[in-house]
Amino acid sequence: MSEILERLLSFGVVPVVVLNRSSDAEKLGRALMAGGLKCAEVTFRTEAAAESIAIMTEKFPDMLVGAGTVLTTSQVDEAVKAGAKFIVSPGFDPEVVDYCIEKKILVFPGVMTPSEVAWAVKRGLEVLKFFPAEPAGGLPMIKAMAAPYTNVRFMPTGGISAKNLPEYLAEKKIAACGGSWMVKGALIDAGDFGKIEELTREAAEIVKTIRK
Numbered sequence: 001m002s003e004i005l006e007r008l009l010s011f012g013v014v015p016v017v018v019l020n021r022s023s024d025a026e027k028l029g030r031a032l033m034a035g036g037l038k039c040a041e042v043t044f045r046t047e048a049a050a051e052s053i054a055i056m057t058e059k060f061p062d063m064l065v066g067a068g069t070v071l072t073t074s075q076v077d078e079a080v081k082a083g084a085k086f087i088v089s090p091g092f093d094p095e096v097v098d099y100c101i102e103k104k105i106l107v108f109p110g111v112m113t114p115s116e117v118a119w120a121v122k123r124g125l126e127v128l129k130f131f132p133a134e135p136a137g138g139l140p141m142i143k144a145m146a147a148p149y150t151n152v153r154f155m156p157t158g159g160i161s162a163k164n165l166p167e168y169l170a171e172k173k174i175a176a177c178g179g180s181w182m183v184k185g186a187l188i189d190a191g192d193f194g195k196i197e198e199l200t201r202e203a204a205e206i207v208k209t210i211r212k
Contacts, residue, residue, distance in 0.1 A: 033063060038060075
């Protein structure tokens with residue numbers, strides 16, 4: 001397991017962030033750090049993504065920042081140039097996955113079927129994003145699908161909240177959970193970084209309680 005992967009999974013929860021304004025990046029990074037989750041997946045859903053990653057990695061060198069919703073190899077390059085330490089894609093795109101592997105970039109492709117897990121296993125990947133987690137069957141689906149693949153663990157994202165987080169983290173097949181409930185767009189847009197820090201701390205405490 002790479003050092004970056006080991007560190008990322010140690011947080012237990014990866015905040016999945018959508019930033020419409022790069023001017024919010026530093027304030028958000030500070031709230032996450034203060035709340036005890038020194039990591040973030042900044043999604044490439046907005047034009048502010050790359051600049052936001054650059055700001056967060058510069059202002060908070062101890063923070064592990066990655067790029068999410070990465071759909072193309074050019075976005076991989078843009079994200080890594082900005083300082084992203086890992087790449088997350090919503091689905092399994094062989095071109096993107098193979099490009100990251102070739103460049104030795106940590107990548108978490110999205111999977112939802114055994115076939116997609118098999119493609120990942122052939123490439124030596126051991127931690128995969130399961131997306132969209134709750135709509136796709138949640139923990140029962142993960143347990144059933146993971147049974148034949150003994151060395152694979154999952155990072156479910158989609159429908160995860162403080163309410164069901166303990167149940168997910170208690171399952172050995174779960175490496176970490178991706179979630180946006182502590183960094184909702186409405187909170188960021190409203191500038192309520194105090195609430196974000198509070199929700200982040202709550203998530204970090206749940207991780208500590210479940211994974212003693």
